[in-house]
Amino acid sequence: MRSETIDSFKWFFREFVNMMGVKAPQTILTDQARAMEVAIGEVLKETIHRWCKWHILCLAKENLGDAYSKNSDFKDAFHKILNDMLTIEEFEKAWKELMEKHGLQEHPFIEKIYAIKEMWAKPYFAGVFCAKQTSTQRSESANHMFKGYCLPGSPMHQFVTQYMKLVAERDEQTDYEERMNKLAKKSVTFNFGMERHAAAKVYTDKVMRIVEKEIFESGNSTRWRSKYQEWRTVLSTTRMKLEAIWHWYLIGRGSSRMNVNYKLTV
The missing domain is CATH 3.40.50 (Rossmann fold)
Known part of the structure; x- marks a missing residue:
């Protein structure tokens, strides 16, 4: 445009x-x-x-200067807040503690982005389908890739020709990946029933590796409190690397099915 x-x-x-x-x-x-x-x-x-989360990080680098670029403790914690906080309570607590620790509570940029946190903070993505994408980096990469096929200022006929060439090559690559996925024998790592079912009937091989990573990370969680209500069991867990509370709701006690409120961005 x-x-x-x-x-x-x-x-x-x-x-x-x-x-x-x-x-x-x-x-x-x-x-x-x-x-x-x-x-x-x-x-x-x-x-x-x-x-886009990527643009928020770019703005943080641009507006916070050395506080972001030369302070690895702040940068790592800031990224953790963007990527790992699943509940609003976690986010608010971690944000407040980080800004107080580094004296940035009244920084104009911090105040500005916090006021509109619903537009970018991960807990506010709960229930929002994003196809596991919270950044436009993939789009930026596609734009960069297309520039390798067609130079700016190219005539329309050349643009169309090169565009069709790009589409054909991408379709060929996609077809190859689909064939390899069908031929691949998906292995299981932990031998859980859920894992075997997912490998056989649900996920591609690449997505299966993501699922196994989540299963592995669950070993880092410890249930520390549970309470029973008439229609649900509420479990609260801690994860060592996050030092925060994650809330789980297991619904439908007494039935053959359980629904888990697991607030990952999907």
């Missing part, structure tokens, strides 16, 4: 919805462009709008 105005974004989003069979996306991730935010609010009224 040559002009990033409200009207141009509104036109773009309307055309995108039309191209997708008049079906708006469930979720959209963007940077903090005000024009885009206004256009989304007017055109994609049913779409959940959130900000």
Whole structure:
């Protein structure tokens, strides 16, 4: 787009919805462009709008200066808050402690992003389908990849030719990955029934490795309190590396099924 105005974004989003069979996306991730935010609010009224986590980190580096770039303790803790806090209670507690520790409570940038934390903080993504993507880095990478096929200022016929070449090569790579996934014998690491079922019927090999990582990490959690209510069991756990409380709700006691409220971004 040559002009990033409200009207141009509104036109773009309307055309995108039309191209997708008049079906708006469930979720959209963007940077903090005000024009885009206004256009989304007017055109994609049913779409959940959130900000890209990668851009928040870039802004932190730009606005906090040495406090972020040269202070590894703050940087590591800041990243942990963005990536690992699953509940609002955890986030609020960790945020307050970190800012007080480094004397940044009244920093203009910190105050600004905290006031709009619902747009980027992970706990506020609970229940929001993001296909495990909370950053537009993948889009940025795709943009960079396309520039390798077609130079800026190329004539339209060359643009179309190179675009079709890119699509063909990506389709070929996708087909290859699908064939390899079907041929691969998915192994299990922990021999849990849930793991065997997932490997055989549910996940691709790459996603299976992610599931196994979560199973492995669960060994770092310790249940420290439980209470029983009429229709649910509430378990609270701690994880050593996070030093925070994670809440789990096991629902449907007495039935053959249990639902677990596990607030990962999905």
